[in-house]
Amino acid sequence: MHADSPPLPGRRELKRRQTRLALITAALRLTEERGADRVTTDEISAAAEVSPRTFFNYFATKEDALVGDPLEDCGAPVLPADRPLLDALLTALAPAFEQIQHDRELWLLRMRVIAANPQLLPLLIAAAASAEHRLATAIATHSGLDPDHPRPAVVAAVANAAVRVALIRWAESGDARPLIEHVREAFAILHDLRESR
Template sequence: MPVENPTLPGRREQKRLQTRLALITAALRLADERGVDRMTVDEISAAAEVSPRTFFNYFATKEHALVGDPLEDCAVPALGDLPLLDALLDALRPTFEQIQRDRDLWLLRMRVIAANPQLLPLLIAAASTAEQRLSGAIAAHGGHPPDHPRPQVVAAVANAAVRVALIRWAGAGDARPLIEHVREAFAILHDLKES
């Protein structure tokens, strides 16, 4: 009898992740071709080969599917014993590697969001949620209470650095991977601390 790897999702979870990704991809492609206002949930569902009811099991609106992060369900892992910026880079490395593997999807998402500024409030809300999770991990790493301002500030600054790295990676003519852009942005944060 084969033994399943506990770090890999089971079949049901894999199917759920595949369906979610298919919906996100279909929504982004349709939005890129037609614009957000000229596509429907029915069209997204048909392109992803699922029912509209299934769509609503994953997303509240078509806009949520466009902004929805394929890595949304990933928890921020506990940070190791490294200095904080190194620990953040190490803990988030799998996320950056996944984004690198899904480069075309992320570039498409960034193009759709740039062309549809009405999506920005949802994007800001999603970033805020991710920032709160990161703040909790930073608080635990530094032994701070959850309401201490340091973890919140560090999470906000790290989030901004990652955002800049993503933009530079998307627009880069070179073949440098995303992790290199993030490492460069974090090095700038480290240098700020020294100046």
């Protein structure tokens, strides 16, 4: 293992991640079959082979299991200080993109479920806003700016929009290009915009 690599998760943490993933998968599959209004937390728990009490150890509501923060295990991004901002963002977010790539079918299922159940959109927007705030904080630290300065929030919002476009293109393309390549392409466009007059 490389000296800079994060420690491997222990057995308990792996079990926690597996249970969380099983609950998310069950919630999404049942919702795709029946619609969000016709699925209960008891049914999700049964499909994931856990107790309803276990469900509520992970999620406050059924909707949290459907939308929530799917990249919870990636933690807050830490931008390398020795790289230009866009490169630092790409490096810091690469583990999240790798996780999405690894869980491609689950992400495609989540996108279908949200598209078919528009009542979930406010929760999705709230989750995205929370992630964007964490990213803005990391950008402020990287740039040496006060967290209240507008630049980190603007950069985080623009980067978030670029990632959203990349994610949609990756989901719809059906090609073999990994998500990270779509994100690099989107970030290159941001860089070009910065350089254009």
